[in-house]
Amino acid sequence: MTDYGHELKFGGFLTPDAGDPERVVDLVRLAEQDGLDLVTFQDHPYQPAFLDTWTLISYVAARTERISLAGNVLNLPLRPPSVLARSVASLDRLSGGRIELGLGAGGFWEPIKAMGGEQRAPGEAVAAVDDAILIMRELWDTEQRGGVRVRGKIYQVEGAKRGPAPAHRIGIWLGAYKPRMLELTGRAADGWLPSLSYLQPGDLTRGNKIIDEAAEAAGRSPSDIRRLLNLDRTRPEELAELALTEGIGTFIITADDPNTLRRFAAETAPAVRELVAAARRGGGSGPDLTPATGPVQSGGTGSDVFDRLGVQPTPDDGTRLLPDQPWDESARPHRDIVPQQEYDPQGTAIGQHLIDVHDHLRQELETVRDLVQQVKQGTIEASRARSVINELTLRQNNWAMGAYCASYCRVLTQHHTIEDRSMFPHLRSTDPELAPVLDRLAEEHGVIHEVLEELDRRLVEHLKAPGEFTELQHAVDRLTDTLRSHLSYEERELVEPLARVGMYQGQV
Template identity: 60%
Template sequence: MSDYGHPLEFGSFITPAAADPTGVVALAALTEQTGLDLVTFQDHPYQPGFLDTWTLLSYAAARTTKVRLAANVTNLPLRPPAVLARSVAALDLLSGGRIELGLGSGAFWEAIEAMGSPRLTPGQAVQALEEGIDVIRQLWDTGARGVVRVDGEFHRVVGAKRGPAPAHDVGIWLGAYKPRMLALTGRRADGWLPSLAYLKDGDLAAGNKIIDDAALAAGRRPADIRRLLNIGGRFDIPAARWAEQLTELAVTDGVSTFILATDDPDELRRFAAEVVPAVREAVAAERSGSRPAPAPPEPVTVAGRSPFTIKPTTDDGVRRSGTVVWDEQTRPTGPAPDPDRTYTAHDLATGRHLIQVHDGLRGELAQIHDLIDQVEAGTIDVGTARSHINTMTMRQNNWTLGTYCESYCRVVTTHHTIEDRSLFPHLRDADPRLAPVVDRLEQEHHVIHEVLEGVDKALVALVSAPGGIAALREAVNLLSDTLLSHLAYEERELIEPLSRLGMR
């Protein structure tokens, strides 16, 4: 167990959408109104659909009075560290000491190159980040004698005058996942800021060990480094379960700052009102040694149950492609729900989560269409589009076991493992009438995998044949047809069984 004893903090992680700038700022103001501690924004300077993050931070700081603000995380390759240091210090002075500095070594290098910065290898990027931290810290250190002197391989600042100093000791938080970045975090940073969606079971503990070892070797205390975490999720699971999971992350993995990625104001309000107080109370009790034993489950009564009320997403029947990869008329149907059966709120939450996962995939599909539009318009190159697509959930999932299992264990239930992949065998065993449906869904997962491969091949072909945009459009249209049809079928057939049979 690693509880580093930092005070708990909670914040928001907001998309800086250029299409709705007033809505973005309103979410920042709402973060403060709900009593949260921190508001953060993505920083992707190469993304034309995003507001410039540092401009947005300045505007949001002027519209708030208490909440702290940070980029999550700053793209250092496109923001020279000497200029960035003075930007941070200036905004910290103007805001009354409310700015923190999230830093990243860079990602999506095709897009970074397109904006004028040279591509670096992973090792070079880490070295450049360490040099950048040297530059920033020296510029802020107005108590030191002499001028700034960093004669690095990637950043050379020799003779710059120091200052201004920020209004407070600005924290430098690194978005780190690999060993070299984690070791740099331990040596030089004030915080570790990963995203839970990109971590596997055990990664937090392993990362903490690397950071702690590097801190000790550098003469620092492991507790000098705050552990922050970007989290996702929606209120399709009870707030009490969220609180349980975050409390476990706090007392076991040392996380003391939880940053909720959402652009939904209602979810932000519920997080602040229902989850945050429960986590604060539970962690305080754990730290004092007086945490109460878990209450026994309340008995289920008829009054605590309700009919099955979840509506699956319907298939609108619209098809973009002339290619047909399966016969929808041959899809088997499972047993009809028992009209007399009732379900607890927990039962219904299990079914609703399937829709939540699917909505995320539908959103990614819309992003793919937008990326292709940008490729055709010439605002991004093919390599950048391919990099974005390859990081999406639908591309990472192998589609042989279903997106629900993969998302359930990696995003919502933080301590579940890949054993949840037994979902389909569990459904077959628990209700043999579902076997034909499960068999068909697995077959369609393989087809979707092949269709996704077709999109990737079309992207690769477009590099050498610029006239191949039509073939790429067709591949993406086929993906839309197959994915939307499949998701609607899977919801129609599995939502009720998941609510009735649960997870194993």
């Protein structure tokens, strides 16, 4: 539960799409125009569908005036640290101090090897980042005399001349998830830059603890390390809580859609800043993060109910990937509920179990999305696949994605069938006023079934024509929009009734 007191910053995480490079540049200019602080790009030098990230950063630096730029994160195995240090410092001087350095140890070793890079064991990969930080900082330090000499475990520099010095102190932010990289972050880096979609509950707290302890052991203050986070959702209350309890100081939205970037800059960022400022003032006159109390008004179950339950449904932040939706969310019925004074612990556990099941589906959805992205990139992450793939070919990627999509869609359909045949009738009989909500949920299950069928059709078409991703991506985005919306609506409406009337957990 830590607030490091950092000034809040907001940015975008863009795809360096080689198919439409001018659109990428336009998105950066839009982000700057709308007031975002930072734009970052993923870096996969082995991906021919992507622009080279460093070349892109250099180009957009010349097309912008204020916004900061960074890789998210740069691929160290294919970017030698001594050369990278001079490149970063040079561009920082040319851009007026607008370059930061997100750095990664590497992960997709097969394509890295295919490009001439060296595959490293986990310990070697961490050691390489450790060496690189020292080398780059030494090369940037022009106040010291003599050449740079670093004899690291992976990289060695023998008398390299110093300079040029960057225009400002460049932050080195590490994409870190495991203990050794987290320890290195606290000991030697300036920032921690994970992606929320790759984290499990509690990972931020655990990661902060490792970083803080390493920083203190190195004689540093934990607040010396900025905490950044790549996001796929934008609910202001959730982001404010992450700032106040997990110390996140920079929020980066993963989006290639101009409307999403614009809303993030114009709506989300000011709201989060106001919420955090009010909390840091000790309440003040700003918005209050404390849920309201009293009877529930229109719009379904209120937060006071969930506070009493000790169960928190996953909120829907309203972000959608596609402009059109298969249903009208404003037409959803709601069952207004006045909370009970107390709830039976077993009933509360049933409500939580529904959320747990949904969280599993959400996690699986992110895996499907990740697999599609890896197919588009020509790579696949071993931890996300069913088995380690030694040779990454398009056919093998398609097989992995197809097998997983089929499994996931089957699990989701079974979950909805159980609800329709067991849970919904039980709730209908014990709480007749829930009937409109249950009818609507059953209708949405039918829609989601059609969305899943469409995803399957597009997947089959893609397997026949592997070069085309537009329709497949559209189908995955449609599933993402409908499922996230539906699961949040269902939890908001049913968690309290389940806690109140009871049900066997096996039926959920």
